[in-house]
Structures are given as C-alpha cells and as structure tokens.
Amino acid sequence: xxxxxxxxxxxxxxxxxxxxxxxxxxxxxxxxxxxxxxxxxxxxxxxxxxxxxxxxxxxxxxxxxxxxxxxxxxxxxxxxxxxxxxxxxxxxxxxxxxxxxxxxxxxxxxxxxxxxxxxxxxxxxxxxxxxxxxxxxxxxxxxxxxxxxxxxxxxxxxxxxxxxxxxxxxxxxxxxxxxxxxxxxxxxxxxxxxxxxxxxxxxxxxxxxxxxxxxx
Amino acid sequence: xxxxxxxxxxxxxxxxxxxxxxxxxxxxxxxxxxxxxxxxxxxxxxxxxxxxxxxxxxxxxxxxxxxxxxxxxxxxxxxxxxxxxxxxxxxxxxxxxxxxxxxxxxxxxxxxxxxxxxxxxxxxxxxxxxxxxxxxxxxxxxxxxxxxxxxxxxxxxxxxxxxxxxxxxxxxxxxxxxxxxxxxxxxxxxxxxxxxxxxxxxxxxxxxxxxxxxxxxxx
Numbered sequence: 001x002x003x004x005x006x007x008x009x010x011x012x013x014x015x016x017x018x019x020x021x022x023x024x025x026x027x028x029x030x031x032x033x034x035x036x037x038x039x040x041x042x043x044x045x046x047x048x049x050x051x052x053x054x055x056x057x058x059x060x061x062x063x064x065x066x067x068x069x070x071x072x073x074x075x076x077x078x079x080x081x082x083x084x085x086x087x088x089x090x091x092x093x094x095x096x097x098x099x100x101x102x103x104x105x106x107x108x109x110x111x112x113x114x115x116x117x118x119x120x121x122x123x124x125x126x127x128x129x130x131x132x133x134x135x136x137x138x139x140x141x142x143x144x145x146x147x148x149x150x151x152x153x154x155x156x157x158x159x160x161x162x163x164x165x166x167x168x169x170x171x172x173x174x175x176x177x178x179x180x181x182x183x184x185x186x187x188x189x190x191x192x193x194x195x196x197x198x199x200x201x202x203x204x205x206x207x208x209x210x211x212x213x214x215x216x
Numbered sequence: 217x218x219x220x221x222x223x224x225x226x227x228x229x230x231x232x233x234x235x236x237x238x239x240x241x242x243x244x245x246x247x248x249x250x251x252x253x254x255x256x257x258x259x260x261x262x263x264x265x266x267x268x269x270x271x272x273x274x275x276x277x278x279x280x281x282x283x284x285x286x287x288x289x290x291x292x293x294x295x296x297x298x299x300x301x302x303x304x305x306x307x308x309x310x311x312x313x314x315x316x317x318x319x320x321x322x323x324x325x326x327x328x329x330x331x332x333x334x335x336x337x338x339x340x341x342x343x344x345x346x347x348x349x350x351x352x353x354x355x356x357x358x359x360x361x362x363x364x365x366x367x368x369x370x371x372x373x374x375x376x377x378x379x380x381x382x383x384x385x386x387x388x389x390x391x392x393x394x395x396x397x398x399x400x401x402x403x404x405x406x407x408x409x410x411x412x413x414x415x416x417x418x419x420x421x422x423x424x425x426x427x428x429x430x431x432x433x434x435x
Binding site: 012014016017018020021022024026027028029030031035037038039040041042043045046047050053054057058061062065066069071072076080084128129130131132133134139144145147148149151152155156158159162163 | 222225236298309352354
C-alpha cells in the first residue's frame with residue numbers, strides 16, 4: 001500500500017517534470033565566474049549549509065504566513081508567529097551544529113589508506129567509515145560520501161537533541177518573544193487609554209472656555 | 217565492529233557517493249519521519265495524557281506528519297527531477313560542454329530522451345566539467361524545492377488544517393454548556409449533545425498541549 005502510494009507520487013512528480021522541462025528554453029551558462037560558482041556549490045554545499053539556507057529563508061517567510069493567517073484571531077496569530085520564529089532559531093542552530101559535528105566526526109574516520117602515515121593516531125580506526133571502493137582505489141573523492149554518512153548519523157543524533165535541546169530552547173524563546181509582545185501590547189493599550197483620557201479632558205474643557213468667553 | 221558497519225558504509229557510498237541532491241531529499245524525508253516518530257513516542261510515554269486521549273492524538277500526529285512528508289517529497293523530488301532532466305538532456309549546459317558538443321556535431325542535444333553522459337562522447341576533461349556542473353545544478357534545484365516545500369507550502373497547508381481544527385474545537389467546547397442549560401433536551405436523550413470522544417480529546421489537546429502542531433518541529 002505504502003509502496004504503491006510512493007510510486008504514484010514519484011510518477012506524478014516525473015510527469016510534471018517532463019512537461020515543465022519540455023517548455024523551458026535552452027540555456028547555456030557561458031560566464032566563467034557563474035560556472036565556477038555552480039561548481040563550488042556542487043562541491044561545498046551539503047546538508048548543514050542546506051539546513052542554514054532553509055532556516056534563513058524560513059525566518060523570511062514563515063512568520064509572515066502566520067501573521068497573515070486570517071482564520072485565527074490576532075492574539076493567536078502573534079503567538080503562533082513568535083513560536084515559529086523560536087522554533088526556526090532553535091531548529092536551525094541545533095540542525096546546523098549537529099550536522100557539521102557529525103560530518104567532522106565521520107571525516108576523522110574515513111581516511112584513504114594513502115593518507116595514513118606512521119604519525120597517524122589510532123590508524124586501525126581511521127578507515128572505519130571508508131568504503132571498500134575507496135580502499136581499492138576506485139573512489140578517490142570521499143567528500144560526498146562523508147557528507148552523506150555524517151548527515152545520516154546526525155539524523156539519529158537529532159532525534160535525541162530534538163527533545164534535549166530543540167524543544168526546551170523553543171519553549172524558552174517562545175516565552176521570551178510572547179512576553180515582549182505582551183509588553184508592547186500593554187504599552188500600546190496604556191497609550192491609547194491616555195490618549196482617550198486626554199481627549200475627554202479637552203472635550204470637557206472646551207464648553208467651559210466657550211462659557212468664559214461668552215461671559216467676558 | 218568494522219565488519220558490522222562495512223555493508224552500510226558501502227551502501228551509502230554506492231547510493232550517495234556522487235548524488236548530493238538525492239542524499240538531501242532522502243535524509244530530509246528520514247528527518248521528517250524521525251521527527252514525527254519522536255513526537256508520537258513523546259505522546260505515548262507521557263503519563264499525564266489519559267489513554268483515551270492518546271488514541272486520538274497519535275493518529276492525528278501521524279496525519280500531520282503525512283502532510284509534511286508528502287508535501288516535502290513531492291515538491292523537492294519534482295524540482296530535483298526537473299534540474300536533472302534539464303542538465304542530462306543538454307537543455308541547460310555550461311559554455312565549454314555546449315561548445316564541445318557543437319564542435320563534435322552531436323545531434324539531438326536538448327531533445328527529449330537525449331543523454332549527455334552516454335550520447336555526448338565526452339572526453340575525461342569534459343566529463344569532469346559536466347559532472348561538476350550537474351552536481352551544482354542538482355544542489356541548487358534541490359535547495360529551491362526544499363525551501364519552497366518547507367517554508368511556503370507546508371506552513372500554509374498546516375495553518376489551514378490547524379485553523380479548521382481550532383474552529384471545530386471551540387465549537388464543540390461551547391456545546392456542553394448549552395446542554396446543561398437546556399435540561400429538557402438532556403433528560404430526553406442523555407447522549408444527544410454530549411461531546412464525542414474525538415471532540416473532547418481535541419479540546420483537551422488544544423488546551424493542554426505545550427507544542428501544538430508539534431510534528432512541524434523539523435530536525
């Protein structure tokens with residue numbers, strides 16, 4: 001049942017892709033700088049950077065989506081946006097750091113046999129995550145392999161940090177933001193009250209002034 | 217230890233060693249699944265939530281996760297597929313590779329069914345340039361898909377579902393008070409206007425949950 005659904009989704013995605021690809025014009029990227037940037041992206045952007053991009057763009061879009069959700073009242077909108085911002089900050093911070101850390105850890109134990117010297121500490125552990133294809137010399141660049149393995153390991157680490165760091169940090173930041181919102185709302189309400197009182201005093205004083213002018 | 221890990225390590229190298237976009241999508245989906253599973257486990261092991269409420273909250277959590285995962289996979293996979301198709305067929309190419317194909321009079325470049333890797337007769341140098349370009353475009357398209365899915369589509373869909381749920385909860389929360397005030401209806405049929413288990417647990421969840429829509433807590 002599940003595999004059937006996945007197949008349906010994949011087929012739908014392929015059909016959309018084929019139709020759209022057919023309608024897109026031919027493009028040639030001639031600029032040397034543009035090609036260098038594309039190559040750099042392919043070599044250097046992996047899951048931590050992807051998570052960071054996701055977090056930054058989330059901060060630019062999701063709070064506004066929450067603030068413009070007309071189906072809920074204003075207070076819910078504000079709290080929801082505050083929680084979204086808190087969740088993005090906590091999630092991005094943990095996500096990027098854990099991914100980076102796991103990739104770094106995998107990197108230390110995915111050495112090529114040629115990289116191991118007599119000075120290398122724990123040489124028997126250094127090829128723990130090195131695939132057979134790299135040991136036999138077929139695979140020479142392990143960058144993507146290390147990123148992939150590090151990311152997979154980080155997902156399991158993040159199942160724990162999700163509770164240990166993300167959730168409490170989200171709660172803490174949400175409370176901070178909500179307090180700020182309430183503080184601002186209270187100041188606004190006080191200002192409005194003051195304005196109303198001033199207007200009432202002015203309104204009361206005006207007839208007296210008119211009377212005084214009439215007497216004079 | 218090493219022998220135990222090797223099959224998994226080899227499998228990762230074989231499947232993701234040169235396909236960063238595929239890795240980003242698959243780990244993204246696993247991320248959503250683990251994140252949602254963690255939320256479900258959190259409900260299951262929470263002693264403060266009665267068993268009857270858990271029976272309602274767990275399927276609800278799974279349904280939320282389903283929306284997130286399907287939206288993520290469908291959109292990101294579509295974008296990644298589009299990027300790969302454009303580059304593989306030669307519709308989008310870097311200047312040097314396009315020039316090489318033109319100079320060597322390779323036909324049908326950019327047409328449906330054409331494959332630069334197998335039909336382009338690329339030299340090792342051109343092959344490296346093409347693969348670098350392909351890898352970069354793969355990451356760009358996958359990232360665009362991820363951003364669109366996680367930051368635009370999913371929050372809108374999730375808000376829509378949450379708003380409907382909130383409306384339903386508020387409506388059913390008001391119902392018991394009407395029943396108490398109208399004794400005649402209550403005595404005629406004691407079960408007539410009592411809240412259903414679903415609405416009751418929904419209300420409790422809406423009131424007691426620290427993290428409503430918690431499956432959106434992406435890892």
